[in-house]
Amino acid sequence: MPGLGTSFGRGAMTNHWIDVKNADAILIMGSNAAENHPIAFKWVEAAKQQGGTLISVDPRFTRTSALADIYAPLRSGTDIVFLGGMIYQVLASDRFQREYVVEYTNASFLLDPAFGFKEPSGSRTATSPGGIRRRRPTTAPPGSTSLTPRGTRFRIRR
Structure with a gap:
């Protein structure tokens, strides 16, 4: 994310993980976050435990898709x-x-x-x-x- 690096000094997300924990709905598109980012995904799981909805949009059925409330396979x-x-x-x-x-x-x-x-x-x-x-x-x-x-x-x- 070059734009973030130029603007904020590093090319990474600018929000805190607690924002994910408090989300009502989380859309993960084209990523298998459950396997590729297991530490970050614990915040997604915390949101789900609080009633949040996880939506996985991915052509592959991944571990993230298996844990999603809504799986939208697209071509x-x-x-x-x-x-x-x-x-x-x-x-x-x-x-x-x-x-x-x-x-x-x-x-x-x-x-x-x-x-x-x-x-x-x-x-x-x-x-x-x-x-x-x-x-x-x-x-x-x-x-x-x-x-x-x-x-x-x-x-x-x-």
Whole structure:
């Protein structure tokens, strides 16, 4: 993480592990943290013991996936599609802190009415055999951040 090294003197996370312990939901994407970072993963396990939800998004079924409350297997190379879907859901459902975005970020395009996403019905998203998007509106209640149903298969549709 060169940007963090330039800004803060080291290329590592800038939050404390206690933040992970107190999280309502933890999304681990493309990492087998349970095996590769066992000391750090104890904080994830502490969050789960307090009722937190662990979401594993990975094409491989790993030890982390086995411990997850929600496992979302996606096809290798479709992670950008998955992240785009998350962004779309957050913006479409107005589930972000607009005041914070205006005051503390450079994401002013979120406020421009001309900015938008192509409707996912014809794009590369997870669909059922009938072509209907499969998703769970988990951006609904505060504190709920799991963004995909268990077992959804992500495929590139051409």
